Amino acid sequence: MQQLVAELEQARIGYVRLNEPLAGYTTWKIGGPADLFLIPGTEEELSAALTLLHRHGVPWCVLGRGSNTLVSDKGVRGAVIKLGDGFDDVRFEGNTVIAGASYSFIKLSVMSGKEGLTGLEFAGGIPGTVGGAVYMNAGAHSSDISRILQSVDITWEDGSRAVLGNDQMAFSYRHSILHERRGIVTRAVFRLANGDRKEIAAALASFKDRRLRTQPLQMACAGSVFRNPPNDHAARLIEAAGLKGQREGAAEVSQLHANFIVNHGGASAEDVLTLMRRVQQTVEQTYGVSLVPEVLLLGER
Ligand SMILES: Cc1cc2nc3c(=O)[nH]c(=O)nc-3n(C[C@H](O)[C@H](O)[C@H](O)COP(=O)(O)OP(=O)(O)OC[C@H]3O[C@@H](n4cnc5c(N)ncnc54)[C@H](O)[C@@H]3O)c2cc1C
Ligand SMILES: NC(=O)C1=CN([C@@H]2O[C@H](COP(=O)(O)OP(=O)(O)OC[C@H]3O[C@@H](n4cnc5c(N)ncnc54)[C@H](OP(=O)(O)O)[C@@H]3O)[C@@H](O)[C@H]2O)C=CC1
Ligand SMILES: C=C(O[C@H]1[C@H](O)[C@@H](CO)O[C@H](OP(=O)(O)OP(=O)(O)OC[C@H]2O[C@@H](n3ccc(=O)[nH]c3=O)[C@H](O)[C@@H]2O)[C@@H]1NC(C)=O)C(=O)O
Incomplete structure (x- = not known):
């Protein structure tokens, strides 16, 4: 080393x-x-x-x-x-936005609206980077990255570089080709449409208001813990199984949104994993549905 x-x-x-x-x-x-x-x-x-x-x-x-x-x-x-x-930049060229991979996805959304460009309003409350959003095909409010992405600059694990078009990204629900082939997004190009600045600002404000009412934004968390099963919502199943407020150490199934686990301060990864397993077992036993994690586990277990 x-x-x-x-x-x-x-x-x-x-x-x-x-x-x-x-x-x-x-x-x-x-x-x-x-x-x-x-x-x-x-x-x-x-x-x-x-x-x-x-x-x-x-x-x-x-x-x-x-x-x-x-x-x-x-x-x-x-x-x-x-x-x-060097990856934290953004520039607008007509209806196109070119953003570095470490640029804030929320800032990208707000900036695009100020430019009078519509299509990125859904990103207003997704507190990740452009690179993380492409990897995850992040989405909300019936839209996602795949709807607006034109191309991505990628550095593969051998250090070589490529530009991939949208159709080469294998996007599906919270999935992209980067789950299958290891590479690093360095830049992304989005194709937006001309819109009305006031209408875009109003849409952002209404999504923000909805999030503040329904998600524990002030608490340390990582968004939805589990993927939604087909035609249902993980949160509905977790709440119906009586799991809201379940705790393990300082980790808790949020009282506000059942598919969020919040850290009250000092929770360990093991606390969160123990709580996740309890949620999965209870929902499986009660409803026969296997919840699949959306959050990604990183590091030595
Ligand atoms: C309050 C809150 C609300 C949220 N709401 C939503 C929502 O509505 N919709 C939604 O989809 N998500 C939501 N999330 C989850 C999260 O914000 C998104 O998944 C986001 O896209 C992750 O970006 P990140 O940069 O934080 O990624 P990270 O968590 O840092 O990484 C996630 C994955 O992306 C990979 N990655 C990161 N950067 C790159 C890169 N440059 N190149 C290649 N791979 C990379 C990582 O290796 C990892 O596998 C929410 C999270 C929170 C805390
Ligand atoms: N629970 C958690 O673990 C975390 C939650 N968050 C949440 O994500 C949001 C963004 O946090 P952060 O990235 O630190 O940025 P900031 O809260 O510092 O906001 C950065 C910019 O983004 C705007 N903005 C923030 N949220 C929204 C939204 N939902 N829609 C539109 N514009 C928005 C802000 O405008 P304005 O000042 O007008 O709001 C500001 O111009 C906050 O709501 C925050 O609470 C972020 C990180 C971790
Ligand atoms: C936060 C994330 O994305 C979110 C995204 O912000 C929102 C808004 O578009 O829609 C998905 O949540 P979601 O399916 O839980 O959406 P919500 O609108 O909050 O809830 C759906 C339904 O679940 C039920 N619900 C929700 C919360 C709760 O505590 N209990 C409950 O029963 C309600 O019936 C509600 O109508 C995404 N989650 C997934 C796993 O797809 C994320 O991926 O991290």
């Missing part, structure tokens, strides 16, 4: 830390340390970092805002990559 760190520093990879605690990089505020934590600032630095990691046989993963991720208490063996400043 010492040799790898020396080579990363020689290649001027912006930010390299050993044993970096990850809890602060997730919205659940949970998780142990990463052996190695890298913040490449440019595509060149990213490619160089991936090449060196590959050469040294060190496994890696990429973290956006950590708003859909549960990091294990033992943390991550290998490297965690977080894209830096």
Whole structure:
């Protein structure tokens, strides 16, 4: 690892830390340390970092805002990559928006509305990055990334780069090709339509109001814990099974939204996983439905 760190520093990879605690990089505020934590600032630095990691046989993963991720208490063996400043930009060209992968998805939504462009209103309350949103095909209010994405710049794990069009992304409900082939989104291009600024602002405000009423936004959480089963809602099943308010340590099935698990402060990943298993077992026994996690588990168990 010492040799790898020396080579990363020689290649001027912006930010390299050993044993970096990850809890602060997730919205659940949970998780142990990463052996190695890298913040490449440019595509060149990213490619160089991936090449060196590959050469040294060190496994890696990429973290956006950590708003859909549960990091294990033992943390991550290998490297965690977080894209830096060179990926935090946005520009508008006619009806097209080009955004860096670490750009805030919420800010992208608000900025597009201010430009009089419609199509990204659904993203107003999704507190992740553009890269995480593409990976997840994030969606809300009957829309998702697949409806507006034109193309994506990707760096594959061998350091090579490609541009993939929407039809090459294998999008489906909370799924993209990146679940099957390891690569890092560096930039995304969205095709929007001309709209009325006031109407877009009104739609954003109404979605925001609905979220504030129905989701525990002020609490540390990671959005919906389970995917919705076909033609139903995980939240409906969890509430009907009497699980709202169930606790394990400082983790609780939210009283406001049954498919959210909130951290009251100091919850461990094991607390959350124990609660998730209890929810799955109870819903399976009561309704015969297997709930599948939407949140992603990262790190050593
Ligand atoms: C309050 C709240 C509300 C939410 N509401 C919604 C909602 O309405 N709809 C919805 O879909 N989600 C929602 N979420 C979940 C979450 O915000 C989304 O899944 C979001 O897209 C995750 O983005 P992120 O950057 O935080 O990803 P992370 O959690 O950091 O990562 C998620 C996955 O994406 C991968 N990834 C991250 N960046 C990249 C990249 N640059 N290239 C390749 N892979 C990458 C990671 O490796 C990981 O596998 C909500 C979460 C919260 C806390
Ligand atoms: N529960 C959790 O674990 C987490 C929840 N969140 C929630 O996500 C939202 C965004 O948080 P954050 O990324 O830190 O950004 P901020 O709350 O700092 O807001 C950044 C910008 O986005 C706007 N904005 C925030 N929410 C919305 C929305 N739903 N619709 C439209 N515009 C919005 C804000 O406008 P304005 O000031 O006018 O609202 C502001 O201009 C907040 O509601 C926050 O509570 C975020 C992170 C973790
Ligand atoms: C938050 C996420 O996305 C959210 C997205 O914000 C919203 C809005 O479009 O729709 C999905 O939630 P959801 O299906 O729970 O939507 P909601 O409108 O909140 O609830 C649906 C229905 O479930 C029932 N419901 C909801 C909450 C609750 O505590 N109890 C309950 O019974 C209600 O009948 C309600 O009508 C996405 N979740 C999934 C897993 O698809 C996420 O993916 O992280």
